[in-house]
Amino acid sequence: MTARHFLAVVALVQGVLLAALLILIVLNRWFRLRRRARVHPRRLAVEGVMQRWALGQADVRVVLAQLARLPVSLAVEALVSWSARVPGDRWRRLATALEGEWWARMVRTNSRSARWWKRLEAARFLSVAATPADTARVLKLLRDPHPAVHIAAVATLERVESAALVTAALERLPQLAPTVGAYYAGMLRHSRAVVVQLLLTRLSRTDDPVLARLTEFAARLQEPALRESLTALAGHSDAEVRTQVARALGAFPHPASIAALTRLVEDARWPVRAQAARSLGMLADPASLPLLRAALRDETWWVRMRTGLALTRFGPSGRNALLDAEVGADPNARDMARLVLGLSSQALAEFAA
Amino acid sequence: MSEIIRDANFAILFYFLALNSFYALLLVLSIPEIWEQTRLAEDEDFQRLMQSDALPPITILVPAYNEQKTIEASVTAILALHYRNYEVVVVNDGSKDETLEALRHAFDLYEIPRTYPETIPTKPLLALYRSRTRTKLVVIDKENGGKADSLNAAINASRFPLVIAVDADTLIEPDALLRLTRPFLLGRRIAAVGGTVRVANGCVVKHGQVTDARVPRRLLAGIQVVEYLRAFLFGRLGWNRLGGNLIISGAFGLFRKDHLLAVGGYDATSIVEDLDLVVRLHRYLRSRKVRYEIPFIPDPVAWTEVPESLRVLARQRERWQRGLVAAMWQYRGMLFNPRYGRVGLIAVPFYAFGEMLAPLVEVFGYGITVAGLALGVVNVPFALLFILVAWGYGMLLSLWAVVLEEVSFRRYRRVGDLVRLLLFATLETVGYRQCGVWWRLRAFFATGGRKHVWGEMTRRGFETATK
Numbered sequence: 001m002t003a004r005h006f007l008a009v010v011a012l013v014q015g016v017l018l019a020a021l022l023i024l025i026v027l028n029r030w031f032r033l034r035r036r037a038r039v040h041p042r043r044l045a046v047e048g049v050m051q052r053w054a055l056g057q058a059d060v061r062v063v064l065a066q067l068a069r070l071p072v073s074l075a076v077e078a079l080v081s082w083s084a085r086v087p088g089d090r091w092r093r094l095a096t097a098l099e100g101e102w103w104a105r106m107v108r109t110n111s112r113s114a115r116w117w118k119r120l121e122a123a124r125f126l127s128v129a130a131t132p133a134d135t136a137r138v139l140k141l142l143r144d145p146h147p148a149v150h151i152a153a154v155a156t157l158e159r160v161e162s163a164a165l166v167t168a169a170l171e172r173l174p175q176l177a178p179t180v181g182a183y184y185a186g187m188l189r190h191s192r193a194v195v196v197q198l199l200l201t202r203l204s205r206t207d208d209p210v211l212a213r214l215t216e217f218a219a220r221l222q223e224p225a226l227r228e229s230l231t232a233l234a235g236h237s238d239a240e241v242r243t244q245v246a247r248a249l250g251a252f253p254h255p256a257s258i259a260a261l262t263r264l265v266e267d268a269r270w271p272v273r274a275q276a277a278r279s280l281g282m283l284a285d286p287a288s289l290p291l292l293r294a295a296l297r298d299e300t301w302w303v304r305m306r307t308g309l310a311l312t313r314f315g316p317s318g319r320n321a322l323l324d325a326e327v328g329a330d331p332n333a334r335d336m337a338r339l340v341l342g343l344s345s346q347a348l349a350e351f352a353a
Numbered sequence: 354m355s356e357i358i359r360d361a362n363f364a365i366l367f368y369f370l371a372l373n374s375f376y377a378l379l380l381v382l383s384i385p386e387i388w389e390q391t392r393l394a395e396d397e398d399f400q401r402l403m404q405s406d407a408l409p410p411i412t413i414l415v416p417a418y419n420e421q422k423t424i425e426a427s428v429t430a431i432l433a434l435h436y437r438n439y440e441v442v443v444v445n446d447g448s449k450d451e452t453l454e455a456l457r458h459a460f461d462l463y464e465i466p467r468t469y470p471e472t473i474p475t476k477p478l479l480a481l482y483r484s485r486t487r488t489k490l491v492v493i494d495k496e497n498g499g500k501a502d503s504l505n506a507a508i509n510a511s512r513f514p515l516v517i518a519v520d521a522d523t524l525i526e527p528d529a530l531l532r533l534t535r536p537f538l539l540g541r542r543i544a545a546v547g548g549t550v551r552v553a554n555g556c557v558v559k560h561g562q563v564t565d566a567r568v569p570r571r572l573l574a575g576i577q578v579v580e581y582l583r584a585f586l587f588g589r590l591g592w593n594r595l596g597g598n599l600i601i602s603g604a605f606g607l608f609r610k611d612h613l614l615a616v617g618g619y620d621a622t623s624i625v626e627d628l629d630l631v632v633r634l635h636r637y638l639r640s641r642k643v644r645y646e647i648p649f650i651p652d653p654v655a656w657t658e659v660p661e662s663l664r665v666l667a668r669q670r671e672r673w674q675r676g677l678v679a680a681m682w683q684y685r686g687m688l689f690n691p692r693y694g695r696v697g698l699i700a701v702p703f704y705a706f707g708e709m710l711a712p713l714v715e716v717f718g719y720g721i722t723v724a725g726l727a728l729g730v731v732n733v734p735f736a737l738l739f740i741l742v743a744w745g746y747g748m749l750l751s752l753w754a755v756v757l758e759e760v761s762f763r764r765y766r767r768v769g770d771l772v773r774l775l776l777f778a779t780l781e782t783v784g785y786r787q788c789g790v791w792w793r794l795r796a797f798f799a800t801g802g803r804k805h806v807w808g809e810m811t812r813r814g815f816e817t818a819t820k
Binding site: 003004007008010011014015017018021022024025028029032117120124147148151152177178179180183301305339342343344346347 | 366392393396408409465466468470483488534537538539541542734735738739741742745746748749752753755756759760763768771775
């Protein structure tokens with residue numbers, strides 16, 4: 001074959017491909033329009049019947065019949081969107097009734113599928129329609145390697161109370177990226193009692209490699225039952241654990257919290273000192289004022305900043321401390337006091353948030 | 354002589370065969386990517402995440418230079434984003450027009466003291482403002498130092514762990530920020546993520562938002578719609594599977610602030626700061642063996658006004674090419690360097706030999722073909738067939754981008770717009786492409802010694818974009 005023949009063949013193939021792409025574009029538009037014309041009235045029918053059922057004007061069997069007429073993905077979508085609008089008991093009755101539906105059985109089976117998008121569909125379905133019988137399936141989905149799947153599955157905790165599921169989610173929590181961890185934490189808050197019991201056990205294991213993450217989660221819960229465990233960790237060797245403890249203790253106005261924070265505000269690591277200063281400001285105990293006056297001379301800008309802001313929460317005595325620092329001998333404390341005293345109330349409120 | 358011309362012809366043929374095969378590979382790789390991304394984009398669970406407190410807080414960095422016409426609309430649109438926890442830092446980089454006055458008037462600014470350390474050195478700050486009407490807004494007024502310097506000033510002022518650089522002439526869709534955080538929500542080790550930039554010319558814009566996506570009727574803007582679709586929908590998607598993108602558009606990219614600080618922020622001396630930053634990030638993270646990804650996701654959309662005059666477009670493309678040449682030279686140590694993994698072995702060589710050298714080879718090819726024809730080494734039918742195949746391939750890639758758009762996001766719903774897209778995809782290869790080659794070629798002679806300040810562009814303003 002000569003170069004010319006080769007080019008002619010390539011040109012011919014290109015021509016065919018160009019034509020095929022044009023046909024593909026036209027067919028795609030046509031199929032979409034046809035599908036929309038077929039499915040849209042059914043979606044409207046489901047919306048209507050769901051609305052009547054939510055108001056107690058339609059039987060659950062009518063809802064099931066209309067859902068069965070939709071493509072499975074759209075039925076799951078309808079369930080997810082309606083789950084937030086229907087009260088718990090009523091929704092549980094629908095979830096139980098769905099167990100007998102052929103398409104719901106098929107979606108449940110997909111929790112073992114090799115394809116992640118099928119498992120995602122199953123996880124989304126179970127997040128709103130799981131019953132206690134689905135615990136094993138949800139457990140498997142919670143351990144799924146695809147992040148979208150286990151993120152969808154963890155939402156099941158909003159509706160199903162199960163110690164096994166809570167344990168699995170809590171086990172996974174420390175391995176997750178901070179954002180996803182925060183989402184998990186939000187879901188775990190729905191099962192507060194079980195979570196607190198599990199955390200009390202985990203926080204007592206001081207050699208736990210994921211202790212910092214668990215402490216962070218415990219801090220978010222602001223649960224008084226965890227105060228003692230958190231205070232006990234104030235002397236932990238890991239600076240990240242101490243930082244999280246310093247942050248958490250600001251939510252517990254208790255002499256033991258103030259005693260621990262008094263130690264932490266003189267910690268060797270500046271993030272710990274900054275958090276401790278912030279928490280001392282939240283507790284606003286007059287006895288800690290001399291400590292904060294000293295912290296205003298800290299070598300690190302952020303510690304001085306946090307201390308300055310903390311002092312604004314002490315009322316007139318804190319303000320006086322800042323005014324003293326503003327004319328004092330230490331240049332760092334002077335600059336920071338001037339900066340904080342110049343902040344508007346709006347800026348102070350934003351920093352407090 | 355004729356032997357040399359024949360050999361050169363074969364070398365050029367081989368070059369384009371290799372380059373086009375690589376484009377074909379990107380095209381194939383973009384298919385599973387767009388499949389996965391559209392599946393995830395449709396996932397309603399992200400609406401639930403939006404209601405949760407889990408969203409990472411974001412600082413939006415908006416550098417502005419002589420943007421008095423568009424600044425109010427842009428900032429208003431940014432402040433209307435559907436996102437729970439964010440702040441906007443606008444930097445007026447010593448504008449010569451009334452940009453600061455426009456901001457002061459629109460958002461009732463008042464001066465505040467600086468409350469953060471200058472982590473990255475920048476040109477001196479003149480003043481820092483907050484808005485009485487929009488608590489999320491911070492405005493920095495500083496001496497002129499260029500876009501990169503402005504971005505660095507904004508990074509210094511930012512409070513949050515994720516930062517996104519947005520051009521003041523860019524309109525972000527209300528849910529774009531939420532969508533852009535998806536990789537972070539999915540728990541991947543993301544260093545930066547890029548979204549799609551689309552062409553706003555011809556679209557209906559109301560209150561700083563694109564309310565009706567249209568393909569412009571003007572040839573130059575219309576062709577750029579196809580060009581942007583091709584660059585984003587299959588180019589960058591394909592790169593997701595080949596070790597990550599080397600370019601996150603400066604107009605719309607989300608970065609982890611700690612990584613930005615670690616590499617010293619944007620390079621104020623760079624010609625194209627977005628390319629430079631991403632290459633530096635790759636180099637930094639790879640050399641420290643940090644596991645990371647720099648993906649592109651197609652569903653978050655920002656709209657930008659593209660040049661409608663040949664003069665401005667030529668200047669823009671020349672600047673991009675100069676930036677590419679400078680970056681490839683500066684980071685030549687990464688070329689074929691296994692220490693940098695797939696970035697060093699695939700991405701950098703592709704950008705160096707495929708993107709950077711392509712205009713040189715193409716012009717050389719035209720010259721050789723003309724010489725060959727004159728000497729009778731190349732016959733006319735062969736030359737015409739070669740040009741037909743080259744143009745046909747370009748057309749095929751553009752049409753493929755239109756197909757990806759049609760099967761996935763379908764922003765252009767009207768049949769008229771689709772027809773125009775197809776028409777522009779066809780016309781692009783004749784005339785426009787050759788102009789592009791010429792502009793890029795000029796960049797080789799302008800490289801070096803020229804410091805970048807701002808890529809100036811004549812703007813019509815968004816509300817008038819449809820007129």
